[in-house]
Amino acid sequence: MQINLISIGTRMPAWVNTAFNDYAKRLPREFSLQLVEIAAIKRSKNCNIAKIITKESDALLSAVPKGNQIIALDVQGKQFSSEQFAKQLQEQQNNGMDLSLLVGGPDGLSDACLQCCRQRWSLSLMTLPHPLVRVMLAEQIYRAWSMLTKHPYHRG
Secondary structure, X not given: OEEEEEEEOOOOOHHHHHXXXXXXXXXXXXXXXXXXXXXXXXXXXXXXXXXXXXXXXXXXXHOOOOOOEXXXXXXXXXXXXXXXXXXXXHHXXXXXXXXXXEEOEXXXXXXXXXXXXXXXXXXXXXXXXXHHHXXXXXXXXXXXXXHHOOOOOOOO
16 A cells, blocks of 8 residues: 655755655555655745645645545544544555655645545644654554564554
């Protein structure tokens, strides 16, 4: 299964790229993680936020490979324990479907984009900075793989 993390935002701090790449490299090819960065649209004092959200959401959807299941990362989405998250990924893998996880910009995803998504997942009720979201997702995907393969990383 190929997991694509498609996210608004480029030029992350070096520690973010290092941490994300570390977890992504640990995963085997049959459970791989790839990051696709989409540049955020510049915001100004008098910008039209609704238009920006729509453009960023359209760019995210355009980056989804054909045939992928699309899941939005959304504060109002379903929250999982690590074990439940692993089960969700296992179900996706058993279905033989590749997965695209969408992370919107600072103002979120458009309603039209959310309607294109099969599910909505939430990492937390708290608002998290985009750099942490990438690292947390990469770590949880690695943890899920380790749980599914009985690798000793997860000691839960």
